[in-house]
Amino acid sequence: MDTLETRELRYFVTVAEELHFSRAAERLGIAQPPLSRAIQQLERRLGVTLLERDRRGVALTDAGRVLLDEARVLLDSVAAVARRTQRAASAPNRLTLATKAGANHDLLRKLLDAHAAEPDAAEIEVVLCGMGDQARMLRDGRADVAFMQRPFDALVGFDTEELLTEQQVAILPAEHPLAARTSLTLADIADVPGLPVARWPNQDGTYEPGPGPEINDLSQLAQLIALGHTSAVLCASSRSWLWSAHVAVPLTDAPHVTTVLAWPAHSRSQAVARLVKTAVNL
């Protein structure tokens, strides 16, 4: 058995996602017959049935589900390899750091200052991204390192270095009665009439059902809190961007949040290693 080609994997992933050869072929920009043949060849090569075709549709076998999961991250990795190689050539001494917009501003500032002070430090480009996008950016090579937060972000597959552990705080409208308290518990802010907790999207962009407003980024959140429409639970360093209409109250029973510096496993980049070293010594 010689090795799989990425073209075959791309074809398979598309078919497995659509569960429909013709639609998959259209998405891939090829005709349906070559696609059927490519999948057959892939199955023959692996010696494994990946798709169960019966009347009325296509279904994944167990092995097919395994391959779908694995092939997706593999294709991400292929794209990542290409991008990292290109970046290594075009900007030999530059790193891209991804972080959630608004999070850990002070820490980031300290890290950048400390790193800039190092001799022949890499130039660092900061990319602000939405919730949970850092993992994707690391995986597909658009970023070299990222700020991520335990236990919120999935750190699996990355190498990490802990930077800072902090309490969480409730961000409340300044005029709300609860804002006068010096500390709160999660129970205190759950189900407060007229102040539902805001809901963040899941990985796939959907929202859990609930009373609170659906939000995408911190600016939306900030405004909704300032308007007195919602509250939120965030890590203590969020204080650095609070409005005067906001109040942050410590939560005694919320899990602590650890901010980590994360980078792709197996990275051998000198520049990443130097940045991590700087971060450790902060």
Next chain:
Amino acid sequence: MDTLETRELRYFVTVAEELHFSRAAERLGIAQPPLSRAIQQLERRLGVTLLERDRRGVALTDAGRVLLDEARVLLDSVAAVARRTQRAASAPNRLTLATKAGANHDLLRKLLDAHAAEPDAAEIEVVLCGMGDQARMLRDGRADVAFMQRPFDALVGFDTEELLTEQQVAILPAEHPLAARTSLTLADIADVPGLPVARWPNQDGTYEPGPGPEINDLSQLAQLIALGHTSAVLCASSRSWLWSAHVAVPLTDAPHVTTVLAWPAHSRSQAVARLVKTAVNL
């Protein structure tokens, strides 16, 4: 830029390893001109110079070094994906667990017993491997889970669950004077005349220079210790395979060793998840 094909990456890795087109072509079983062309095409596609060809040889550029590192693990991943898919099809409910021969025998026994007691538990095949082979076996898909040890094994790129933290002990010949002590320090056993500490191979199979014998596995080590020729530092659970000619003495200042259950990051295997759950509840 469309995506890289694994064929191109295999070609590039071979050339980068040989730094010689003709030899690389021979290893790949193709002729030299198509190989030159393939590499040129890869460079054109990436828009990056990967190899510096001048008279008397080929050298990697910085970008080429990046691609070599990345492509190697990527090709491993491709092979892993194929193998895991095949295993998912041929043995739907079987897991392969890799562990260092001789290490953590009792813990393994407990895990296997507990797991066998679960309803519809996966069948578990235990593969014993040499030092540090577990990482490779997880990466290339020959194993689904592995016992690994911090801080010795590189856990980067894997998801892990801590199982057991234990002290390290010095394993000494029973007749040696130091064997009578109730505890030792690392300094005590370093540079003992006539009893040099055994040397394990590095990842690449080479050995650090030093006075002690070069060893590959625990049976070699056991015999050499029993003969009074060497000593070793191992985790406390190694006591389960000691000979009567061995004595284990606790080391007060050696770092503790944590045995973890490790599996490939992003694994979504139900069977792995169930085994991990069992392990956590041990």
Next chain:
DNA sequence: GCTCGGTGATACCGCCCAGGTATCACCGCT
């Protein structure tokens, strides 16, 4: 029941590109 629409599989064809052979250009050594 018949057609009709829609599925994936098959048959067949054309063309591109991977791979092979022969050769070149260039160099360091005798």
Next chain:
DNA sequence: AGCGGTGATACCTGGGCGGTATCACCGAGC
């Protein structure tokens, strides 16, 4: 100058990828 050895180039061939046309099959309809 000649030789051996490098990678690059030129050119040809063939297999495989992708295209069109069509089939086999099935469910849903007046």
